[in-house]
Amino acid sequence: MAELDGQAVEVFARRLLDVFTGSGLTKLIGLGYRTGLFEAAARGPATSTALADRAGLDERYVREWLGAMVTGGFFKYEPTEGRYTFPAEHAALLTGSGARNAAPVSGLIESFGAVLPELERCFHSGGGVPYSAFRPQFTNDMDDVWRRIYDEHLLTGFLAAVPGLTEQLTAGARVLDLGCGTGHAVNLMAQAYPASRFVGYDIAADAIDAAEQERVAMGLPNARFGVLDVTQLPATPPFDVITVFDAIHDQVAPDVVLRRIHDALRPDGLFVMVDFKFSSHLERNLANPFAPLHYAISVMHCMTVSLAEGGAGLGTVWGEELARTMLAQAGFGSIEVIDAPRPQNCIYISRPVNDETPDK
Ligand SMILES: C[S@@+](CC[C@H](N)C(=O)[O-])C[C@H]1O[C@@H](n2cnc3c(N)ncnc32)[C@H](O)[C@@H]1O
Known part of the structure; x- marks a missing residue:
């Protein structure tokens, strides 16, 4: 030796x-x-x-x-x-109740730890730990982490960063949020933009119940929620804007979902996807201080929930290169990636292939 x-x-x-x-x-x-x-x-x-x-x-x-x-x-x-x-x-x-309070992240990490015995089995035999094993705790912890981020950054940060979006929402648009969880983003948008109509879909009934309760408490007639597996998202009626916050990389069939999103948008529609800002190549993440934690979160949650259903298992660190490829394969002709108000996120701004695009 x-x-x-x-x-x-x-x-x-x-x-x-x-x-x-x-x-x-x-x-x-x-x-x-x-x-x-x-x-x-x-x-x-x-x-x-x-x-x-x-x-x-x-x-x-x-x-x-x-x-x-x-x-x-x-x-x-x-x-x-x-x-x-x-x-x-x-x-x-x-x-405090602001986005700077990082304490709720501890709850998410702790609750992921609860599935370690099942995860160990997966290391031996493959497969994954399904979403159901994380709920209902995950629904609450996710809400606790993201609610304060939405309160502080959604309207003036994430949405304001997308050119023309605030104006479009103010004028009135049909908007869909996929994988909406407890729906706080939808409710905040519906409150801020009364001329627009908002729909939030998630596969988790407990999350949608919480979303609907908050909608009623906030008195928002221009929002609605539904339990839906978004691989079944219908193409009609078409939306002007579709948003997804941190809910593509853990999908069982992200390719199908991206294609459904593309098909459910008007030709001049807009797809805004907030995800984690990493490269798809490990060697390009070496200097990223967020990388070890997000690979860990991926093993303990995002990748395994997808693999549990025989899915793609993209994981939290699927990265920009793969995301761009998959968006293009789903039919998006215009894909731009910009920085988000939080350094660990980025915003993908995509538009469907327009009629002039030759490969449509
Ligand atoms: C990481 S959470 C993000 C939730 C929410 N966007 C937020 O910021 O709090 C991902 C969400 O996607 C939902 N989801 C996963 N697969 C889904 C599917 N096929 N159809 C609908 N929702 C799905 C999960 O139930 C979960 O609420």
């Missing part, structure tokens, strides 16, 4: 320690989020007793949690006073 480079071993041991530490802290982020500890700590410096009182929790558990928070670099500690401080710059990323 070749002699080991001791320094390289040391460096990698440090890296492994960081990874295991991150995994433990991810779970404690989830606990801090769900118990209200982060919100309570953001109200000002406190001893463990005061913080436990503030949050209505057991002091011993809070103190041990704080030990991890201090040594993990989340909180500061003053030993003479026994006081813990949650710096405002850190609280900005773990509290």
